[in-house]
Amino acid sequence: MNFKKTLLGLGISTMMLGATMAQAEIKVALAGPVTGPVAQYGDMQFIGAKMAIEQINKNGGVNGEKLVGVVYDDACDPKQATAVANKIVNDGIQMVVGHLCSSSTEPASDIYEDEGILMITAASTSPSITEKGYQLVFRTIGLDSLQGPFAANHIINSIKPQRVAVIHDKQQYGEGLATSVKGELDKAGVNIVMFEGVTSGDKDFSALIGKLKKENVDFVYYGGYHPELGLILRQSKEKGFDAQFMGPEGVGNPDITAIAGEASEGLLVTLPNSFDQDPKNAALVDAFKAKNEDPSGAFVFPAYSAVQIMADSIEAVGEVDTYKMAEHMRANNFATPTGELAFDAKGDLKEFSFVVYNWHKDGSKTAVK
Amino acid sequence: MQEQLLYFVQQLLNGLTIGSTYALIAIGYTMVYGIIGMINFAHGEVYMIGTYVAFIVIAGLTYLGLESLPLVFLAALLVSMMVAATYGFTIERVAYRPLRGGPRLLALISAIGMSIFLQNFVRLAQGSRDIAMPSLVTGGWTFGSPDTFEASLSYMQVIIFIVTLVTMGALTLFITKSKWGRACRSCSQDLGMTNLLGINTNNIIALTFVVGAALAAVAGLLLGMYYGVVNPYIGFIAGLKAFTAAVLGGIGSIPGAMLGGILLGTTEAMTSAYFSSEYKDVVAFGLLILVLLFRPSGLLGKPEVEKI
Numbered sequence: 001m002n003f004k005k006t007l008l009g010l011g012i013s014t015m016m017l018g019a020t021m022a023q024a025e026i027k028v029a030l031a032g033p034v035t036g037p038v039a040q041y042g043d044m045q046f047i048g049a050k051m052a053i054e055q056i057n058k059n060g061g062v063n064g065e066k067l068v069g070v071v072y073d074d075a076c077d078p079k080q081a082t083a084v085a086n087k088i089v090n091d092g093i094q095m096v097v098g099h100l101c102s103s104s105t106e107p108a109s110d111i112y113e114d115e116g117i118l119m120i121t122a123a124s125t126s127p128s129i130t131e132k133g134y135q136l137v138f139r140t141i142g143l144d145s146l147q148g149p150f151a152a153n154h155i156i157n158s159i160k161p162q163r164v165a166v167i168h169d170k171q172q173y174g175e176g177l178a179t180s181v182k183g184e185l186d187k188a189g190v191n192i193v194m195f196e197g198v199t200s201g202d203k204d205f206s207a208l209i210g211k212l213k214k215e216n217v218d219f220v221y222y223g224g225y226h227p228e229l230g231l232i233l234r235q236s237k238e239k240g241f242d243a244q245f246m247g248p249e250g251v252g253n254p255d256i257t258a259i260a261g262e263a264s265e266g267l268l269v270t271l272p273n274s275f276d277q278d279p280k281n282a283a284l285v286d287a288f289k290a291k292n293e294d295p296s297g298a299f300v301f302p303a304y305s306a307v308q309i310m311a312d313s314i315e316a317v318g319e320v321d322t323y324k325m326a327e328h329m330r331a332n333n334f335a336t337p338t339g340e341l342a343f344d345a346k347g348d349l350k351e352f353s354f355v356v357y358n359w360h361k362d363g364s365k366t367a368v369k
Numbered sequence: 370m371q372e373q374l375l376y377f378v379q380q381l382l383n384g385l386t387i388g389s390t391y392a393l394i395a396i397g398y399t400m401v402y403g404i405i406g407m408i409n410f411a412h413g414e415v416y417m418i419g420t421y422v423a424f425i426v427i428a429g430l431t432y433l434g435l436e437s438l439p440l441v442f443l444a445a446l447l448v449s450m451m452v453a454a455t456y457g458f459t460i461e462r463v464a465y466r467p468l469r470g471g472p473r474l475l476a477l478i479s480a481i482g483m484s485i486f487l488q489n490f491v492r493l494a495q496g497s498r499d500i501a502m503p504s505l506v507t508g509g510w511t512f513g514s515p516d517t518f519e520a521s522l523s524y525m526q527v528i529i530f531i532v533t534l535v536t537m538g539a540l541t542l543f544i545t546k547s548k549w550g551r552a553c554r555s556c557s558q559d560l561g562m563t564n565l566l567g568i569n570t571n572n573i574i575a576l577t578f579v580v581g582a583a584l585a586a587v588a589g590l591l592l593g594m595y596y597g598v599v600n601p602y603i604g605f606i607a608g609l610k611a612f613t614a615a616v617l618g619g620i621g622s623i624p625g626a627m628l629g630g631i632l633l634g635t636t637e638a639m640t641s642a643y644f645s646s647e648y649k650d651v652v653a654f655g656l657l658i659l660v661l662l663f664r665p666s667g668l669l670g671k672p673e674v675e676k677i
């Protein structure tokens with residue numbers, strides 16, 4: 001009996017503690033894959049956002065209130081993403097940094113827009129996300145419709161291949177990019193001999209590679225993520241197929257080296273600028289390194305910027321009013337670690353630049369001049 | 370002309386490689402179905418666990434400085450077969466035996482639950498990311514000239530064929546010649562009667578799970594070495610494909626599972642080769658529907674007599 005009383009007392013005091021804390025904190029949902037095959041991209045986004053929250057709190061928070069990040073796992077699965085979005089609504093959170101995969105962000109953004117929740121994705125690049133005329137949907141990363149032509153431009157002007165294959169994983173992100181690249185190459189009269197989809201999650205690409213070999217393909221553009229491309233590279237090397245491969249930021253992380261090994265040497269990857277190489281961000285990079293985190297991931301700094309823009313907007317508006325914040329975001333420029341950012345009417349960045357990198361077998365990369 | 374022929378041979382080899390491992394996994398489904406008439410949906414997860422164990426053993430032995438490849442291979446094979454067999458035995462004990470005699474649907478739900486449990490258990494224990502391993506066996510033979518088309522057959526593919534053939538041969542001998550094999554066949558014909566004749570059918574059913582799981586571990590080791598990648602989700606797709614292979618060949622029939630696996634693998638490879646890899650699953654499952662339309666019990670399956 002005594003024990004029960006103690007427990008009850010403990011419970012009540014915890015509740016009171018929770019109540020007093022709630023007055024002085026602003027919650028931000030961080031939504032993305034914690035689990036699943038592309039969880040490493042989720043990590044990039046989470047460490048960036050958490051670092052921003054930590055530093056903002058260290059500097060006195062937002063209008064004297066502390067930011068708190070709450071992580072939600074959508075496993076990069078559209079069904080789970082809508083469940084997560086509904087949970088965020090039920091938890092009464094007003095702002096979301098996420099989601100990561102375009103196919104998750106798109107259905108989730110419908111829910112956020114309806115419920116008056118402000119969403120900034122730091123990683124989803126599919127153009128259709130911002131094409132619905134939503135007021136509360138923003139992104140701090142470039143679009144496939146920019147990245148595709150950028151990659152195509154590099155292929156046409158620097159590589160000048162004879163026989164090109166464009167492969168994708170039949171998902172929104174990969175197929176969107178592949179289609180955009182194919183369109184640009186067609187316009188420039190590049191000879192595309194193959195345009196095919198593979199099944200995401202597949203392990204055997206020997207039949208596809210046999211076909212690429214037979215068609216004498218000398219250049220392959222792959223739209224998709226690293227687990228499949230890693231295996232394609234590895235199996236290509238084993239089968240003696242040595243074309244030049246190129247992929248988007250979805251393949252650019254050290255895991256592709258772990259999967260493909262030496263076969264990842266010389267892979268071309270289009271990535272956002274390496275913000276961690278910018279001398280202006282040296283202090284921030286040191287802060288990441290002090291926590292033993294890797295700041296070189298493509299979505300680390302865009303996620304940092306997303307949180308910072310939210311915090312700046314709350315301070316400017318004076319309260320967490322998502323519609324006023326969105327108005328403020330469209331009207332102003334923000335000085336962030338990813339540069340001076342400004343949003344257009346759709347919620348996309350007015351400017352975002354990509355760089356072509358040459359991937360190396362030790363997992364490092366060098367910019368292609 | 371020769372180029373076309375080489376291309377065909379190359380794709381046939383690709384298809385046979387993947388098909389023979391489908392067959393190894395399919396046997397686990399077909400043996401269990403043949404004896405107790407239920408689909409063990411957790412079988413794909415046993416394959417996945419076999420791959421993990423093989424990776425751990427290989428990594429551990431290499432770390433300890435053991436260089437000899439045949440020794441590492443044998444050790445990985447034995448340990449992963451043993452661990453997988455233990456899983457097979459335990460799964461049967463925990464999830465299926467208590468439900469025996471109840472409605473079939475119960476065992477099916479229990480199997481799906483077991484599959485979800487194992488997948489998430491491995492995910493928590495090992496992390497959800499792809500774990501990769503460098504190729505142990507590299508190189509191979511090539512045919513044809515590099516100018517036109519060069520077909521290649523890697524040593525690893527040859528190892529897969531040989532190990533699969535040996536394993537299947539051993540299994541066939543076991544089923545047809547040994548005392549336990551005879552008991553297995555007898556169980557699949559009439560479980561109740563076998564019991565009456567003094568054979569402990571519970572032991573035979575457990576044996577079926579153990580053998581099926583050990584074969585899945587063989588496939589796990591082979592495919593793990595071939596692709597070099599493992600994650601907790603590989604069991605689902607592999608299990609689905611192997612189940613398809615088992616149904617295609619006639620579920621309950623061991624030669625049927627072998628035939629079904631090879632047929633499914635080559636169909637997939639040929640579809641990718643001459644049509645498009647986007648449609649390989651469409652054609653593979655289309656084939657399944659066609660076979661089931663004309664031969665509802667599969668290619669080598671016996672038509673089931675309704676018992677009254």
